[in-house]
Amino acid sequence: xxxxxxxxxxxxxxxxxxxxxxxxxxxxxxxxxxxxxxxxxxxxxxxxxxxxxxxxxxxxxxxxxxxxxxxxxxxxxxxxxxxxxxxxxxxxxxxxxxxxxxxxxxxxxxxxxxxxxxxxxxxxxxxxxxxxxxxxxxxxxxxxxxxxxxxxxxxxxxxxxxxxxxxxxxxxxxxxxxxxxxxxxxxxxxxxxxxxxxxxxxxxxxxxxxxxxxxxxxxxxxxxxxxxxxxxxxxxxxxxxxxxx
Numbered sequence: 001x002x003x004x005x006x007x008x009x010x011x012x013x014x015x016x017x018x019x020x021x022x023x024x025x026x027x028x029x030x031x032x033x034x035x036x037x038x039x040x041x042x043x044x045x046x047x048x049x050x051x052x053x054x055x056x057x058x059x060x061x062x063x064x065x066x067x068x069x070x071x072x073x074x075x076x077x078x079x080x081x082x083x084x085x086x087x088x089x090x091x092x093x094x095x096x097x098x099x100x101x102x103x104x105x106x107x108x109x110x111x112x113x114x115x116x117x118x119x120x121x122x123x124x125x126x127x128x129x130x131x132x133x134x135x136x137x138x139x140x141x142x143x144x145x146x147x148x149x150x151x152x153x154x155x156x157x158x159x160x161x162x163x164x165x166x167x168x169x170x171x172x173x174x175x176x177x178x179x180x181x182x183x184x185x186x187x188x189x190x191x192x193x194x195x196x197x198x199x200x201x202x203x204x205x206x207x208x209x210x211x212x213x214x215x216x217x218x219x220x221x222x223x224x225x226x227x228x229x230x231x232x233x234x235x236x237x238x239x240x241x242x243x244x245x
Contacts, residue, residue, distance in 0.1 A: 078111060
């Protein structure tokens with residue numbers, strides 16, 4: 001259609017949707033922007049929301065915030081409030097992030113991503129909201145949270161706060177939903193090893209280091225994992241198994 005009429009608004013919108021659904025962010029963004037330039041006053045909630053998600057995936061958080069603020073003013077959408085909250089969170093505007101995530105929760109309190117982002121928000125504000133973070137994370141898991149990036153970030157925040165019991169829960173879930181994600185397996189093994197690891201946990205840590213070693217790319221990364229495994233074998237008095245590494 002476009003070679004015959006390059007100013008066809010509907011064609012640019014549909015071209016954008018086709019590329020978006022195909023995972024082509026660059027061409028979908030180009031198409032959506034072209035459509036908006038042709039009809040800047042046109043209100044298309046699907047176009048606006050998808051354009052905002054494209055910015056979020058590209059980590060262009062200021063642009064994402066601008067788009068989702070407009071989306072939230074024009075229509076009621078849990079997705080738009082979630083992404084507005086995420087945009088504020090990434091920009092360090094924690095109060096605004098909490099307001100947006102709370103609005104998303106009011107619209108849909110059974111959405112596990114909302115509870116996941118609330119966990120991240122609470123952990124980002126320091127240890128004073130640790131109890132709320134734990135409750136939010138528990139609810140997110142109860143509702144079936146399976147977003148790899150959210151769970152990994154929660155695990156990292158717990159680990160950095162030395163809340164290893166909670167980090168262990170997060171990384172175990174990460175290993176469950178992403179069994180071929182080498183970095184997640186390595187993180188799970190490191191927490192299993194822990195400063196006060198029992199033999200049972202160390203055995204499990206070795207097994208997850210093995211899985212991570214098999215999936216990891218790059219000799220330096222492989223060497224670091226192998227070194228950790230060797231230290232655990234020696235700690236367990238299993239030097240004879242070192243030849244397997």
